[in-house]
Amino acid sequence: MSDNLETLYQQPEEAVIARIRALRDELGERVLILGHHYQREEVFAFADVSGDSLKLAQQAAATDVPHIIFCGVHFMAETADILTGDHQSVILPDPAAGCSMADMADGAQVTDCWAQLAGVLNPDAEVTPVTYINSTAELKAFCGDHGGIVCTSGNAERVVRWAWGERGKILFFPDRHLGENTALAMGIAPAEMVLWQPGKPLGGNTAEQLKAARLILWDGFCSVHQLFQPEHADTMRQQHPGIEVLAHPECSRAVCEVADFVGSTEMIIRHVDEAPAGSKFAIATDLNLVNRLRLTHPDKPIWFLSPMVCMCSTMFRTDPQHLLAALEAIAAGEPGNRIIVPKAVAEPARRALQRMLDLG
Ligand code: SF4
Known part of the structure; x- marks a missing residue:
């Protein structure tokens, strides 16, 4: 931990918050703070723009501010860097904020998969690679180089339809659940899907x-x-008759099949916003978002679907101290923890992202 951070942890939290507020005002339009819905409340409160991966990527592409502080995880800051100009810096307050899903596929594994597919079919003519935005810049670049595209949980169906329009097959990584749930919702039969297990010949x-x-x-x-788990929905329905179960498509197929509504975080928020007072919900996504919905909708009883705490620990790494350290570094003219994607990776990755953004 840096000396500065150690000093900040010794200060009372109110002092840290007050200093963030003051620096935020001082830096004005030189800084844009993007906050993902899964961020803790004390940090989320400072977001100039909040949203899911899609909304924040669109925002990054549209802004010209010199410094973007991304309160999210590593792949999101990479995406922002790819979509912004060289004169802009993208800062991840805690560079250790990663994503366990993004770590489940790397460039070498996907390249190996493509080479193995080439032993069976002609992937460059028959397979569109689609990467969930929760992936490294390297995988987005792979998609850019191979006629592929990026998707988010908010636009997966539209992207998948486009990908099948290009070529007859899709290689979807790294989230099996988003791919499977999206395809099932589009009427694709389970028998038309296979699982690729990296490390096994032909993926098993x-x-x-x-x-x-x-x-x-x-x-x-x-x-x-x-x-x-699907049993969590059974329990909630027994305890609270009339409750609606909302699930994020990163949940398993079994959970999505028993849910009343499946959608991205933005869709879940909109669904709750638009429901009449008195509506009851059990929600299957990160706890910070569910707690926030509970606070902003006191007229709608809201429960977390699982009896266990399911919270993204890497999202949780960004605390007020890290946010303050990032602001102080900018104020001192030395922005730290910059995420810089090398040009050779950024260019093809931008192509794949742009294909997605062009779909609207
Ligand atoms: S909740 Fe956390 S671990 Fe899961 S996909 Fe999102 S960032 Fe990654």
């Missing part, structure tokens, strides 16, 4: 299975959302 499939499949799902998942 036969050549015939790969030739027949329309969707090849990478065996990755979110360690937070996989904790929700």
